[in-house]
Amino acid sequence: AQSVTQLDSQVPVFEEAPVELRCNYSSSVSVYLFWYVQYPNQGLQLLLKYLSGSTLVKGINGFEAEFNKSQTSFHLRKPSVHISDTAEYFCAVILTYGGSQGNLIFGKGTKLSVKP
Amino acid sequence: GAGVSQSPSNKVTEKGKDVELRCDPISGHTALYWYRQSLGQGLEFLIYFQGNSAPDKSGLPSDRFSAERTGGSVSTLKIQRTQQEDSAVYLCASSPGRFQETQYFGPGTRLLVL
Numbered sequence: 001a002q003s004v005t006q007l008d009s010q011v012p013v014f015e016e017a018p019v020e021l022r023c024n025y026s027s028s029v030s031v032y033l034f035w036y037v038q039y040p041n042q043g044l045q046l047l048l049k050y051l052s053g054s055t056l057v058k059g060i061n062g063f064e065a066e067f068n069k070s071q072t073s074f075h076l077r078k079p080s081v082h083i084s085d086t087a088e089y090f091c092a093v094i095l096t097y098g099g100s101q102g103n104l105i106f107g108k109g110t111k112l113s114v115k116p
Numbered sequence: 117g118a119g120v121s122q123s124p125s126n127k128v129t130e131k132g133k134d135v136e137l138r139c140d141p142i143s144g145h146t147a148l149y150w151y152r153q154s155l156g157q158g159l160e161f162l163i164y165f166q167g168n169s170a171p172d173k174s175g176l177p178s179d180r181f182s183a184e185r186t187g188g189s190v191s192t193l194k195i196q197r198t199q200q201e202d203s204a205v206y207l208c209a210s211s212p213g214r215f216q217e218t219q220y221f222g223p224g225t226r227l228l229v230l
Contacts (some may be wrong), residue, residue, distance in 0.1 A: 034218075036221075042223065043120075043207070043221040043222055043223045043224060044207070044209075044221040045220075045221065046218045046219075046220075049218065090158070090159065092159075103161045103164065103172065103174075103175075104149075104161065104219060105161070106151075106158055106159035106160075107158060108156075108157070108158035109158055109159075
């Protein structure tokens, strides 16, 4: 069963427009959630993560994500994107079952393309 | 400080040859991970090291794949008798411990099997 689903493989958007990249995960007792970004020809770097506490998480470069347990979602948002945000974004999850913790499982990625 | 480094950055090999990919994690990081990034497949977990031990090898796709880590630092991923479907970017990551920790990724090794 797919643990992490990124519904959109590509998202084109104009500069200064808002954007939402969707991520849903398989239900579990508890989860740790991450968004990673991969800029062209670079390695992955962490944007933000949710471990516990406030469901609204703020990350680098003006991105934020909200953990919604009832909808098993962790959508990434930015109110106004820049050309430099063009990259591939990966949602990732660590699922836990009865105290046992799994590996970091990645979604297939969403390519964000910001056009002038 | 220095990040995770990987070598070579690119590797072209012929089908049937063996290859070795190297990862130098961030100093002091006890956990080390290998992933494979293929077109259309996203990022697949291969293996996880805690120190020199590999408690989780569940992602290795076949017995042609093996990995080791020495001195709690450098790791080598070995692929024997390479096949064209092994072509991918192989990513290494490290973290200070395991669970909940941010993983820091290297730039990857792009492997092309002709």
